Amino acid sequence: MLIHISNYITAIVCLITFFVIQRIYRKEKSKSVTSNAVEGIKWFALAIFSWGLGAFLNIILHEIFQLEQSNSIIISLGVFFSLLNSLFILLSIPSIQHNEKRNIVIRIIERFTNKEVFVIFGGVLIMIASVFLISFYTNTQSNSSNNVIWLIDIPISIVVAFALLQELNKAFKNRGMRFMVLPTLALFLLIIVAVTHRIFSEESMSNWIDNTTWNILGIVTSISFKFLFILLFTILLYSWKLLAEKEEKQTELQNTKLLQEDLILENEKLQIANESHLSTIKSLKSEILAEKKKFKELQLASKVELSDRQKEVLGNLGICGEKKSYTEIAEAMNISVDGFQTHIYQIKKVLNISGTGGKEQLIAYAKDHELLDFATIQHD
Template identity: 70%
Template sequence: MLSYYITAIVCILTGFVIQRIYSKEKLRNAKAISIQGIKWFALAIFSWGLGALINIILISFFDVANEDKVIVSLGVFFSLINSLFILMSIPSIEHHGKRNLVIRIIERFTNKEVFMIFGGILFMISSVFLISFYSNSQQDASNNVIWLIDIPISLVVAIALLQELNKAFRKRGMRFMYLPTFALFVMIVIAVTHRIIPTEQAAEWMHIATWNMIGVIASLSFKFLFILLFTILLYSWKLLAEKEEQQSEFIKLKEDNQQLRKEQETLLLANESHLDTIKNLKSDLNQQQKKYEQLKKDSAVELSDRQKEVLANLGICGAKKSYTEIAEAMNISVDGFQTHIYQIKKVLNISGSGGKEQLITYALENDLLSYATISCND
C-alpha cells in the first residue's frame, strides 16, 4: 500500500504540474512537436498516479485484496496506457541521430491512427490472455500469465526510450546522463521480470518480504528516474527555445544593421558636408555591429542532419515533385515532411507563398545537395 500512496501523490502532482507547463507553452505558441511531447509525458506520469489511486480506493474502501484479479487487470491496463503515452512522447525528443525503428514506424502515422493500431493489437492479444486469466482457478499462476500481455510492450518501449534518451543527451553534450538512462532501463527490466515470476518460485531463492521489497523498489525507482530524466530534457528544451528567441532578435538586428548601412551610403553620396550626421551613424552602426556579431556568435543558424537531408531532397526534386511525392520517396509521412519544412522555414526566417522556391535556392547556394538521399531520374 505504501508504494501505491507514494506513486499516487508524486505522479498525480507531477502530471498536473507538467500539464500546466504544456498549457503555458501552448499559449506562447511554442514549437508544436515539443509541446505535444510535454502533453504526452504529463499523461504518462498521470496514468501511473491514477492507477495507484484507483488501487488505493479499491483496497481501502471495497476490501479488494491486493492480489485480486481486478487489481491485477487494472495494473496491466494502466501499464499499457502508460506505455502508449510514453511512445507518443518519444518523437518529441530532439537529436541528430537516426530514430529507433519503433519510433520511425510511429512517425508514419497520425496520433489517431497510432491509438487505433495500438488498441487493435492489444485487444487481440488481451482477448486470449483474459480468457485464460479468468478461467484459470489457480490465482498465482493466472496473475503471472496476464502480465505477459504488458511485458513485451514494456520492454520494447524501454529499449526505444533508452536509445532516444542517450541520443538526445549526446546532442546536448550530456554523456554523463548515459548511466541514469541505463539504470532506468535496468529498473524497468527488473520490475517487469518481478511480475511474471511466481511467488512460490521466488520463495525458493529468498525471503518473500525481500522479494516483495525488490519489486516495490524497482517499480518506484524507474518511475522516479523516468520523471527525472524527462524533466532534465524539458529544462534543456527550454534553453533551446530561449536560443531561438535570441536568434529572432539577431535577425531583427541584422535587418536594422543593413538599413543603417544603406542610410550611411546615401548620406555619403548626397552631401559630404553632413559629417556630423555621418559620424553619429557610424557610432550607431559600430554599436549595432558589435551586438550583431555577438548575437551572430550566440545564435548561429544550425540545421540538423535530417533537416539538411530534407532541404537537399527538395533542392534536387522540388522543381519536379510535390511535397507528397518527395515524402513518399523518403519513406516518411507527409505530415512528418511538412513538419520538417515548417521547422526549417522558422529557422531560416522564410515565409510567404514563395517559401518553397526560397528553400530550393537556399539548398543550392549553401551546397546542401550532397545530403540528398533520393533521386529524381525516375
C-alpha cells in the same frame, strides 16, 4: 503492506507531477508555439498521469472494495495502465530533440498519425479485455495464473524501454551531457527488473530468494524507475529548445549566394574565352550587380536580432572571455552553466557560427558590434 505504501507514494507523486507539467504545457501552448517539443510535454504528462491514476484506482479497490493485490481485476487494471503508459511514452519520445538517427521503433511510430497509433494500441487493449474476462469468469485467483496476464504487457514494455534508452542517450550526448548515460542505463535496468518481477510469483521464486526480499525488490524497483523516469524527462523538458527561425529568408539568402557564385564563375569563363564580346560581359556584370544588390537587401532583411539577455551574455564574454571560462562567467552572472551554454548555443545559431574557435569569434563579434556596453560584470 509495502505494496500499499508504494501505491500511495506513486499516486501522490505522479498526480502532482502531472498537474505541474500540464501547467507548463498550457503555458507553452498559450504562446501559440506549435513545436513538436510542446506536444511531447503533453504526452509525457499523460504517461505520468497513467501511473498515478492506476495507483489511485488500486488504492480504491483495496481500501473500499477489499480486493487483494492478487485479484484478477487489480492485475488486469495494472496491465491496462502499464500499456497506456507505454503508449504515451512512445508518443512523447519523438519530441526528444537530437541530430542522430532515430531508433527503428520511433521511425515506425513517426510513420503513423496519433489516431492510427491509438487504433493499433486499441487492438492490444482488446486483447487485455479478453484475458480479463476469461480470468474473471473462470474465477482463477492464484498468483501464477494471474501473473500470466502480464505476458501481454512485458514485450511492449521492454521494447519501449529500449527505445527510450537509446533516444535519451542520443539526446544527452547531443547536449554534451555524456555523464547522463549512467542514469539512463539505470532506468533501463530498473524497468527490466520491475517487468521481471511481475511475471514471476512468490511461489516460483521461493527456492531462490526469500519472499519478503523478492517483494521489497519489486516495490523498490517499481518506485525507483518511475522517479528516475520523471527526473530524466524533467531534465530534458528544461533543455527542450523552442526556437522560431526565419527559415524562408535564410533559405532565400543561401540560394542567392549560390546564384551569385555561379554568375561570377560564368563571368570569368566568358572573359577568358570571349574577350571580344564586351556587350555580353557588360550584361553579365549588370546581372552580378543586380544580384549583389539583392544580396545586400536580403542581408538587411535577415539582419541579426539578439535579445537583451543575449547581448548581455556577449558583452560579458567580450569583457571577460579572454581570461575567464564559461563556468566562471556564468557564476559571475548568477546563472547556471547549462543556462549560459544554452544562450551561447542560441547566439551561435543566430550568428551562424560553427566549428572550432567559436568562443574567439563571439568575443570578436561583441567587440566589433559595440556590445561591451551591455556587460553587467567587470573583469578582475
